[in-house]
Amino acid sequence: MNYWLVKSDPGSYSWGDLVKDKKTWWDGVRNYQARNFMVEMQPGDPVLVYHSQKTKDVVGIAKVTREARQDPATDDERWVAMEIEAVEPLKNPVTLEKIKSEPALAEIHLIKNSRLSVMPLSKEEFDKIMEMSG
DNA sequence: GCCAACGTTGGC
């Protein structure tokens, strides 16, 4: 099992939207590195959802329900989408500020490569964020 | 609103 974090600007699609929709095809990613991670995702893998721009915090847990297939939003066969489903909100959102202040999380892409929108987390990193959320 | 970082595009 692998652990992931996906970023979304809540102005375009938020955790609340996912909860309302129950599940969604995570499409529109146009970055090769992110695409490659999406292809590795397997049904059942936990996915943390992070809100960029405004609140800058990890707000909920989702899980992968369908593995990646060609992005239905485009004819360009280079891009893929996978389906995720909302599992539960975090009791306390974990802010970017808190993540930055935690040495155990210093290596995650969220900090090292802030523009990447889909990234893997180690089990330790995932557990750490869960612990920080209470 | 600004701007640094960085990925992509396209001319050569």
Add this chain to the structure above:
DNA sequence: GCCAACGTTGGC
């Protein structure tokens, strides 16, 4: 195949 120009992202 290189690299300058450009567009986008996202933190501040």
